[in-house]
Amino acid sequence: MSDETAAEPVAGYLQTTHWSLPQFLLVFGVGLVVSLLATIVATTLGGDDLSVQAFAIIFGAQSLGSLGTMWWLSRTRGSGSLRDDFGLRLDLSDFWAIFAGFGLQIGLALLTAPLVYLFFGDDPPQQQVSEIAGSSSSLGDAVLIVLALGLLAPLTEEMMFRGMLLSRAARALSRTASIVVTAATFALIHLLDPSALIYLPGLFVIGVVLALVSLRRGDLSLAIPIHAGINLTAALLLLFGDELVDWAEEQQEQLQGLIHLFFS
Numbered sequence: 001m002s003d004e005t006a007a008e009p010v011a012g013y014l015q016t017t018h019w020s021l022p023q024f025l026l027v028f029g030v031g032l033v034v035s036l037l038a039t040i041v042a043t044t045l046g047g048d049d050l051s052v053q054a055f056a057i058i059f060g061a062q063s064l065g066s067l068g069t070m071w072w073l074s075r076t077r078g079s080g081s082l083r084d085d086f087g088l089r090l091d092l093s094d095f096w097a098i099f100a101g102f103g104l105q106i107g108l109a110l111l112t113a114p115l116v117y118l119f120f121g122d123d124p125p126q127q128q129v130s131e132i133a134g135s136s137s138s139l140g141d142a143v144l145i146v147l148a149l150g151l152l153a154p155l156t157e158e159m160m161f162r163g164m165l166l167s168r169a170a171r172a173l174s175r176t177a178s179i180v181v182t183a184a185t186f187a188l189i190h191l192l193d194p195s196a197l198i199y200l201p202g203l204f205v206i207g208v209v210l211a212l213v214s215l216r217r218g219d220l221s222l223a224i225p226i227h228a229g230i231n232l233t234a235a236l237l238l239l240f241g242d243e244l245v246d247w248a249e250e251q252q253e254q255l256q257g258l259i260h261l262f263f264s
Contacts, residue, residue: 010170010178013215017078017085018171019164027069027160028189034065056144063152070159086163087219088155097213097222101229104209108202116198142239149235154227161186161207162214162223175215183207206230 038061042054070086078085161182169178186207190196196203206227213222 010173010175010215013170013218014085014087014163014167015171016081017074019073019085019168021165021168023073023077024160024164024168027066027073027164030069031062031066031156032192035059035062038062052141052144056148059148060152063148063156066156066160070164082159083219086159087167087214087221088159088163089219089221090224091221094221095225097225098229098232101226101231102233103229104206104226105230105233108205112199112202115201119198145235145239146232150228150232153231154224157186158210158214158220158223158227162210162220166211166214170215179208179211179215182211186210 035058038058042058071082074080074082074085082088165185166178166182169181173181183204184207187200187203190199190203210223210227213226214220217223
């Protein structure tokens with residue numbers, strides 16, 4: 001491929017509707033404003049420490065605000081089809097990609113662990129969602145966390161970042177530039193929680209992978225389940241991390257006992 005061809009915009013990716021950057025910012029802004037209003041209500045009623053239920057309400061309100069705005073834009077500025085306008089296509093045959101998300105999240109955690117340890121030792125900063133998940137005490141709390149992180153977040157963020165922003169970038173930039181710009185934006189927006197700073201490299205890599213599979217498929221049919229797998233892995237580790245560590249240590253002790261029994 002020549003340099004001239006490589007610099008050409010990406011043709012054909014979700015071009016039924018030509019979304020603009022202001023429209024993307026509108027979707028993001030509505031979700032942010034709705035979440036702030038929900039936060040005010042939640043803290044007024046429940047105090048400064050957010051419960052899992054309050055988090056679910058706030059995150060749900062943010063997601064529904066953004067999803068509702070995208071639905072309205074599709075009806076008034078687009079074709080009226082969420083599939084054509086945002087690439088929203090889900091097929092059971094693609095749900096294997098959830099396990100690809102599991103693998104990607106675990107791989108990134110292992111790769112970035114030395115960096116986290118270098119800067120923060122054994123006490124890395126905890127994102128707010130980690131602290132909230134750590135306070136969960138019931139099956140209902142766990143279900144709310146899984147629904148918020150494993151369903152609402154992947155759906156909303158993929159429609160926004162890969163459905164709107166990537167399709168906009170694809171009209172003006174080369175394939176590589178579109179991927180880099182949207183992945184960087186995806187990572188940097190997570191700095192709304194400053195504790196996410198140390199996780200920016202991993203978030204950028206995730207953004208690159210999700211942009212690549214979206215461009216390859218021409219829709220979000222793989223990006224959504226991969227994103228869901230990434231978030232579900234994080235949610236399960238947050239909710240059951242201590243139990244998993246205890247189980248692993250117990251298996252290790254039993255294995256060592258067997259080795260000692262047979263080889264001593």
